[in-house]
Amino acid sequence: MKQPSDLELIALTKRYGETVAVAAIDHRFRAGRYACLLGPSGCGKSSTLRMIAGHEEVSDGAIILDNLDIAHLPPSRRGTAMMFQSYALFPHLNVRDNVAFSLRMAGVSRPEREKRAMEMLELVELQTMANRRPDQLSGGQQQRVALARALITRPQVLLLDEPLSALDPFLRIRMRAELKRLQRELGISFIHVTHGQDEALALADEIIVMNDARIEQAGPAIEIFDRPRTAFVARFMGGHNVIDLPRGSVALRSDHTTLASAGSGQVDGTITAVEYQGTHVSVTARTSGGQDMTASVPASAFFDSPRELGETVGLTWQERDAHPLSA
Structure with missing residues (x-):
């Protein structure tokens, strides 16, 4: 595969009539890293991915890859490949021919495309299933076929649109590890759209949180979770209290409360909810100022001194753990 380059978005905009789906965003995706576009439905993350792939027309702005603006090139000439949420496998073709399909369309000889298809199937550990049809595979196996089909074009950037959403929770966790393994082995950039915070934290070298057509915050996963800059990021990532103090609004992790x-x-505060969550118990209390705060307490400590609904408790934290918010 070609040595990967940074992918840069410059004032990238998508409008649907009067509606702005992506509002002049700027971001540089560093080569060879796993990035997750994270946000709620309608925030613009899928439109951004589809513009990078060439499946949505760019309204304004540029997409720079390998020192070239690819924004108006057809998908096949961009140096990117996209794995769709539905996998979109051809039911009448076997696994090997599904993987080799794009090479067939490009006029690659049958021996060469079958050789490369088998290399890709070996990479995703499905070489023994080359002659099966898609309906003879599990959901996880179908996903790996779709991955192999995208990777056979030797892209610099692999684009993944909610690739784990169709899988059950147990398989989703297994496939997260598989995606990360492939990205490390191949050394190419993965840009993965998800609305799952746990998924993004588990996979990403960098998380780009989107909200209302804009980038709200971007950075390493640990920074996004530990030091959210806005109330939206703190609330969306979960595990934080957003509270108003005399010095201003702050984010405070519930496990630091x-x-x-x-x-x-x-x-x-007065306890309004107690939820057992395995290793921890989540205790929510409403303060006299009407703010809800949650403390995530180790289960062993909670059951040594259990608290009841309606009980008044003190809530405490270290000042260094309360991060000021900009908005």
Whole structure:
């Protein structure tokens, strides 16, 4: 495969009539990294991915790959490949021919395309199933066929649109590890669209959080989770309290929030919910100011000193753990 280059979006915009789906975003995807576009439905992440792939027309802006603006090139000439959410495998073709289909359309000889298809199937550990039809495969196996079909074109950037959404939770976790393994082995850029926070945190070298057609925050996964810059990012990533203090609005992780006796914490609150979550118990309390705060307490500690609904408790934290928010 060709040595990967950075992919840069410059004032990239997508309009549907009067509706702005992507609003002049700028971002550089570093070569050879796993990036996740993360956000709620309608935030613009899928439109961004489809513009990069060439499946949506760019309204304004540029997409730079290998020092070339690819925004108006056909998909086959961009140096990208896309794996669709539905996998879109041909039911009448066997696995090998599904993987080799794009090479067939490009006029590659049958011996060469079958050789390359088998190399890709070996990469995704499906070489023994080359003669099966898609309906003879599990969901996870179909996904790996779709991956092999995308990778056979030797792209610089692989684009993945909600690739795990059709899988059951157990298989989804297994396939996350498979995607990460492939990205590391191939050394190419993966750009993965998801609305799943856990998925993005598990996979991404970089997370780009989108909201209302714009990039809200971008950075390493640990930075996005530990140091959200806005209330939206803190709330969307989960696991945070967003509270108003005299010094301003802050984000405070729920596992950095502890319970204390009433009157002995920074604030008091009345317990409104208790949820057992295996290793932890999530305790939500409403303060006198009407703010809901959650403390994620180790289960062993909680059951040593259980708390009841309606009980008044103190909520406390270290000042260094309360991160100021810009908006």
